[in-house]
Amino acid sequence: xxxxxxxxxxxxxxxxxxxxxxxxxxxxxxxxxxxxxxxxxxxxxxxxxxxxxxxxxxxxxxxxxxxxxxxxxxxxxxxxxxxxxxxxxxxxxxxxxxxxxxxxxxxxxxxxxxxxxxxxxxxxxxxxxxxxxxxxxxxxxxxxxxxxxxxxxxxxxxxxxxxxxxxxxxxxxxxxxxxxxxxxxxxxxxxxxxxxxxxxxxxxxxxxxxxxxxxxxxxxxxxxxxxxxxxxxxxxxxxxxxxxxxxxxxxxxxxxxxxxxxxxxxxxxxxxxxxxxxxxxxxxxxxxxxxxxxxxxxxxxxxxxxxxxxxxxxxxxxxxxxxxxxxxxxxxxxxxxxxxxxxxxxxxxxxxxxxxxxxxxxxxxxxxxxxxxxxxxxxxxxxxxxxxxxxxxxxxxxxxxxxxxxxxxxxxxxxxxxxxxxxxxxxxxxxxxxxxxxxxxxxxxxxxxxxxxxxxxxxxxxxxxxxxxxxxxxxxxxxxxxxxxxxxxxxxxxxxxxxxxxxxxxxxxxxxxxxxxxxxxxxxxxxxxxxxxxxxxxxxxxxxxxxxxxxxxxxxxxxxxxxxxxxxxxxxxxxxxxxxxxxxxxxxxxxxxxxxxxxxxxxxxxxxxxxxxxxxxxxxxxxxxxxxxxxxxxxxxxxxxxxxxxxxxxxxxxxxxxxxxx
Amino acid sequence: xxxxxxxxxxxxxxxxxxxxxxxxxxxxxxxxxxxxxxxxxxxxxxxxxxxxxxxxxxxxxxxxxxxxxxxxxxxxxxxxxxxxxxxxxxxxxxxxxxxxxxxxxxxxxxxxxxxxxxxxxxxxxxxxxxxxxxxxxxxxxxxxxxxxxxxxxxxxxxxxxxxxxxxxxxxxxxxxxxxxxxxxxxxxxxxxxxxxxxxxxxxxxxxxxxxxxxxxxxxx
Numbered sequence: 001x002x003x004x005x006x007x008x009x010x011x012x013x014x015x016x017x018x019x020x021x022x023x024x025x026x027x028x029x030x031x032x033x034x035x036x037x038x039x040x041x042x043x044x045x046x047x048x049x050x051x052x053x054x055x056x057x058x059x060x061x062x063x064x065x066x067x068x069x070x071x072x073x074x075x076x077x078x079x080x081x082x083x084x085x086x087x088x089x090x091x092x093x094x095x096x097x098x099x100x101x102x103x104x105x106x107x108x109x110x111x112x113x114x115x116x117x118x119x120x121x122x123x124x125x126x127x128x129x130x131x132x133x134x135x136x137x138x139x140x141x142x143x144x145x146x147x148x149x150x151x152x153x154x155x156x157x158x159x160x161x162x163x164x165x166x167x168x169x170x171x172x173x174x175x176x177x178x179x180x181x182x183x184x185x186x187x188x189x190x191x192x193x194x195x196x197x198x199x200x201x202x203x204x205x206x207x208x209x210x211x212x213x214x215x216x217x218x219x220x221x222x223x224x225x226x227x228x229x230x231x232x233x234x235x236x237x238x239x240x241x242x243x244x245x246x247x248x249x250x251x252x253x254x255x256x257x258x259x260x261x262x263x264x265x266x267x268x269x270x271x272x273x274x275x276x277x278x279x280x281x282x283x284x285x286x287x288x289x290x291x292x293x294x295x296x297x298x299x300x301x302x303x304x305x306x307x308x309x310x311x312x313x314x315x316x317x318x319x320x321x322x323x324x325x326x327x328x329x330x331x332x333x334x335x336x337x338x339x340x341x342x343x344x345x346x347x348x349x350x351x352x353x354x355x356x357x358x359x360x361x362x363x364x365x366x367x368x369x370x371x372x373x374x375x376x377x378x379x380x381x382x383x384x385x386x387x388x389x390x391x392x393x394x395x396x397x398x399x400x401x402x403x404x405x406x407x408x409x410x411x412x413x414x415x416x417x418x419x420x421x422x423x424x425x426x427x428x429x430x431x432x433x434x435x436x437x438x439x440x441x442x443x444x445x446x447x448x449x450x451x452x453x454x455x456x457x458x459x460x461x462x463x464x465x466x467x468x469x470x471x472x473x474x475x476x477x478x479x480x481x482x483x484x485x486x487x488x489x490x491x492x493x494x495x496x497x498x499x500x501x502x503x504x505x506x507x508x509x510x511x512x513x514x515x516x517x518x519x520x521x522x523x524x525x526x527x528x529x530x531x532x533x534x535x536x537x538x539x540x541x542x543x544x545x546x547x548x549x550x551x552x553x554x555x556x557x558x559x560x561x562x563x564x565x566x567x568x569x570x571x572x573x574x575x576x577x578x579x580x581x582x583x584x585x586x587x588x589x590x591x592x593x594x595x596x597x598x599x600x601x602x603x604x605x606x607x608x609x610x611x612x613x614x615x616x617x618x619x620x621x622x623x624x625x626x627x628x629x630x631x632x633x634x635x636x637x638x639x640x641x642x643x644x645x646x647x648x649x650x651x652x653x654x655x656x657x658x659x660x661x662x
Numbered sequence: 663x664x665x666x667x668x669x670x671x672x673x674x675x676x677x678x679x680x681x682x683x684x685x686x687x688x689x690x691x692x693x694x695x696x697x698x699x700x701x702x703x704x705x706x707x708x709x710x711x712x713x714x715x716x717x718x719x720x721x722x723x724x725x726x727x728x729x730x731x732x733x734x735x736x737x738x739x740x741x742x743x744x745x746x747x748x749x750x751x752x753x754x755x756x757x758x759x760x761x762x763x764x765x766x767x768x769x770x771x772x773x774x775x776x777x778x779x780x781x782x783x784x785x786x787x788x789x790x791x792x793x794x795x796x797x798x799x800x801x802x803x804x805x806x807x808x809x810x811x812x813x814x815x816x817x818x819x820x821x822x823x824x825x826x827x828x829x830x831x832x833x834x835x836x837x838x839x840x841x842x843x844x845x846x847x848x849x850x851x852x853x854x855x856x857x858x859x860x861x862x863x864x865x866x867x868x869x870x871x872x873x874x875x876x877x878x879x880x881x882x
Contacts, residue, residue: 640874641759641809644817648805655779655798 006062009051010078014064016044017125022118034114041121042097048128049090055083057501063134073196074141077134080505081269085131085261088349091487092253092356093124099360099480100246102473106367107244108156116156116244123149123250130258136185136195139262143181147174150255153247154239163242170239173232177225184218184266187211197269204270212271216278219266220285226259227315230289231617236312237296241304241372245363248304252311253356260318260348267326268341268509279326280431282319287438290316294445295582298452298575301568303362303372306453307355310398313442314351318344320435321413324420327432329510331423338506338513340416345502347409350491354397354406357484361391364477365457368470374456374568376467381458383470388458390481395450397488400443403530405491408499408522413439415518445575452571461562493530496523670718671790673710674834678796680707681830682773685803688823689765693754697819698743704800704823705735708830711793715833723841730848731829739822739855746815746859752872757812759875765810772802793834800827814865814872818858825851 021037021044028034054060055078062078078086100120104113126149129142151167185195192203207215221232228236240248267273267282293312300306321344328337364387365380366372381388397404400411417439420432462468472478491498499519507513554560576583586608591600635646684704691697709731716724747754758765776798780791804824808817829847866872 640817641812644805645809648802648809651802651805652775655775655802659775659778659781 006051006054006060007064009047010062010064010076013044013048013051013128014076014125016040017121017128021121025114025118025121029110029114034117037117037121038097038101041117041124042094045090045093045097045124048086049094052078052083052087052090056080056087056505070137072137073135073194074138075134075196076129076132076138077197078132080501080508081261081264082132084345084349084502084505085257086128088257088352089124089127089131089254091349092250092352092484095480095483096246096249096253096356096360097480098483099249099363099477102476103244103246103363103367112156116153119149119152119156120247120250123153123247127250127254127258131261134197136197136200140178140182140185143178143258143262146255146258147171147178150239150243150247150251153251154243157242157244166235166238166242170235173225173235177222177232180218180222180225181262182222184215184222187215187218188270197265200270204272212274216267216271216274219263220281223259223263223266224285227256227263227319228259228289228312229285229315229319230292230312231613233289233293233312234614234618237305237308240308240311241302245304245359245366248308249356249359249363252308252359253352256311256315257348257352260315260322260344263322264341264345264509267322268329273326273329273337273510276327276330276425276428279323279328279330280427282323282326283431283435284323286316286319286321286323287435288316289313290320290442291438291445292582294442294449295575295579298445298449298572299583301374303365303374303377303453303457304359306374306449307358307362310358310446310449311351311355313446314347314355314398317410317413317439317442318347318351320344320439321347321409321416324413324416324432324435325510327420327428328416328423331425331428333423334510334513335516336416336419336422338503338510339412339419339516339518341506341510342499342502342516342519343409343412343416345505346412346495346498347406349498350397350405350409350488353484353487353491354394357390357394357481357488358398360477360481360484361387361394364473364481365470367473367477369464369466371464371466374453376464377457377462378460378464378467378562378565379458379462380467380470383467384458384472386478387473387481390478390485391458392454393485393488395454397492399447399450403489403492403526403533405488405495407492408495408526410439410443411522412518448575449572452568456566456568456571460565461560463562463565463567493527494523495526499523667718670714673714674718675790675792677707677711678790678792681796682799685773685799685823686766686769688807689769689803690762692756692758692762694747694756694813694815694819695744695754697756697816698740698747701743701819701822701826702736702740704826705731705739708826708833709736711830712833726841727844730844734848734852735822735826742855742859743815743819746862750815750862750866750872752813752866755813756816757873759810759812765806768806769803772806773799776802789834794831797827797831797834800824800830802827812873812875814858814862814874817874818855818862821854821858822851 021040024033024037024040051062055062060078063075064077065073065075067073067075097120104116108116123146126142126145130139130146133139133142148171151171154163154167154170157163188200188203188207189195191207192199225232225235240252243251267278290313293309293314293316297306297309297313300309321340325337325340325344328334328340362372364384365377368380368384368387369377371377393404397406400406400409414436417432417436420428420435423429423432462470473481500515500523503515503519507515552560576585588606588608590604590606591597592602592604593600681704684700684707688697688700688704691700709728712724712728712731715721716728760768773795776795777791780795780798783794801824804820804822804827807820807823809820811817811820862872865874869876
């Protein structure tokens with residue numbers, strides 16, 4: 001009985017996102033129809049949340065087959081892993097949709113608003129299809145739609161040449177990644193004879209070792225492109241900032257996670273781990289992405305680009321956890337492997353929550369001030385208290401402060417690194433504890449970065465008149481952000497709610513894994529610490545009543561202006577100085593007029609980060625393709641007889657081949 | 663009775679020689695009208711082969727097809743071509759881009775190649791090797807005519823020669839295709855010719871010449 005009702009509820013989710021809402025939006029332009037469609041989107045996601053919750057916390061499973069209507073087997077299903085990611089999507093989708101109601105209303109005309117909502121709905125559906133697919137065909141359909149629909153959302157915002165160029169790079173890299181994913185699916189085909197997930201899982205033990213390596217590497221590259229690990233991240237800082245804020249929240253918060261899902265599905269569920277170098281590859285990729293991601297983020301002063309680079313960083317942390325898990329799995333330590341996998345999966349959910357909250361915050365800021373350039377913000381906390389507080393909670397979460405959700409997952413990742421020293425393998429004994437240093441450095445730099453973001457944007461004095469006249473975001477925007485902030489706090493204080501089902505989830509993926517002690521202990525301790533801290537804060541707040549208000553000390557100067565404040569660039573200067581070998585900045589100082597250097601009329605200074613590896617890695621490849629294309633272009637002369645000659649020569653060549661073949 | 667069968671069999675293989683002759687003459691022809699005449703002759707030989715096939719295989723449908731070939735390829739199309747040449751009032755020269763000597767050598771090579779390609783095939787399937795080689799040679803020479811002649815009209819003619827080759831190959835390997843398909847193919851040629859004819863007029867009207875080698879604006 002319950003199974004049937006879950007199926008009906010899941011079917012309702014699919015039907016309303018995929019058919020009902022878009023059809024209503026496209027068919028009718030009235031306000032009431034749009035309100036109905038939006039209610040449908042939000043409502044169906046709430047229903048989807050409950051479906052996912054039943055399958056994640058409970059034992060329910062679900063399977064829906066559409067193979068009768070499609071040319072290839074198309075089936076959706078929910079096991080624990082899928083349910084976890086469906087939970088993630090629905091948890092983020094509801095507040096983002098609520099936020100988007102007033103955001104889209106303000107930013108788009110009547111005509112576009114319906115289209116963007118239709119895209120929004122279908123984009124959600126495509127991501128749900130990816131994480132719930134139980135056949136390769138369903139997965140790939142969802143995967144491609146996800147790419148195309150997100151590109152559509154980006155182009156909704158406008159279609160300037162620069163935007164088109166960025167979308168082109170996005171689509172190019174996504175399709176290259178998708179090709180790798182398709183190839184890794186099809187490599188299973190000779191052994192499994194179908195792309196059914198159950199069939200692939202059953203056939204996986206008979207796949208020869210060489211093919212397994214190939215499958216793993218293709219899946220790593222394919223999903224890594226979507227996840228944005230360095231050096232496959234090029235599209236990410238280009239595509240995410242230019243999307244409308246709710247769409248960037250979904251892309252950064254949810255779409256990247258589908259890549260993590262795909263990778264976990266392949267590496268753990270299908271292949272069941274592999275040699276330990278698989279794990280080291282993933283570890284190194286995670287460490288590089290984490291470090292470079294956060295370093296690039298610090299140097300940015302465009303808030304949305306900065307957040308996009310932080311997505312690279314957090315994907316790096318997730319990959320660190322996944323790599324550690326693979327190393328443990330190869331060294332026959334299932335419990336520790338489970339610990340690292342739990343850490344990675346929990347960080348996936350946490351990142352989805354706080355990163356979408358940060359992007360929504362950026363949306364609220366741009367809604368109030370029409371800019372996301374940190375150098376033009378400042379003093380927003382007073383003007384937008386709710387947005388500021390929600391943003392602060394997200395900042396605390398992303399840098400992993402205790403009592404916020406980021407802390408739990410980073411703590412578990414740390415614990416799994418330290419546990420590496422108990423392994424008997426020398427390499428693992430050295431590498432895994434070293435990663436503690438890497439993760440600590442990432443965390444420290446992220447903290448510096450978000451001190452900069454919050455300090456420059458929300459504290460101090462406004463740096464522009466727009467920031468000075470900013471007003472608090474409308475009710476629905478505040479509502480969406482508050483929901484996400486509450487979720488961040490809830491997981492940060494009561495992690496046991498998620499850690500227990502996650503432990504049973506990893507038991508399915510990693511045979512022989514028990515419940516790791518570390519997860520139990522932290523779930524037990526954190527609520528008490530929270531209670532103590534709350535108590536102490538309450539007592540101090542009640543006992544100290546006297547507050548003295550005084551002007552800021554201006555070093556003897558009578559007038560303080562906003563130009564005297566730390567700028568975003570100045571704040572990050574020491575870090576950029578220390579890591580200048582990473583940035584390789586290209587500095588340029590122009591003084592005008594040039595013949596009188598000591599009496600300049602204007603001075604302009606420019607410092608551009610040149611990423612040398614982008615040139616070194618991509619340039620030869622791009623040059624090769626472009627020159628090959630130029631050579632091939634010479635074939636196209638425009639003369640019809642030359643074209644006919646090609647056909648003629650092909651015919652002759654084939655006949656000659658036929659002659660000598662026998 | 664036996665005599666008729668033997669005669670038709672001989673006919674089918676030996677008339678390939680005449681087809682080769684038309685091909686060789688066609689590549690050296692300097693005038694469009696000569697080429698059209700040769701095409702008509704070529705089609706007449708193929709008509710004869712269709713009738714021979716009908717006699718040998720005792721297929722009534724083959725006579726209908728043969729009549730159609732006679733009507734369309736031997737009479738109607740050449741007639742239409744002559745009218746086209748008259749109406750277009752363009753110089754009669756085919757504007758070959760190869761000298762006649764080169765053309766003969768290339769055509770000879772084509773014939774050799776078609777024998778070479780067909781050789782192993784002809785032993786496995788019981789079809790007259792000469793006729794099949796002639797069919798392939800027609801296809802190759804038709805394409806060669808399209809490539810090496812600059813007049814738009816010659817491209818049409820090359821396509822027709824090529825089509826003759828395909829028709830002959832089909833006739834020999836399948837011993838006559840179903841009538842419906844044959845009629846469909848004829849209809850195809852007619853529509854194709856109509857379109858090309860219209861385009862030829864448009865080219866002449868727009869550019870005042872029929873030289874396709876000068877049409878090279880269509881490129882990215």
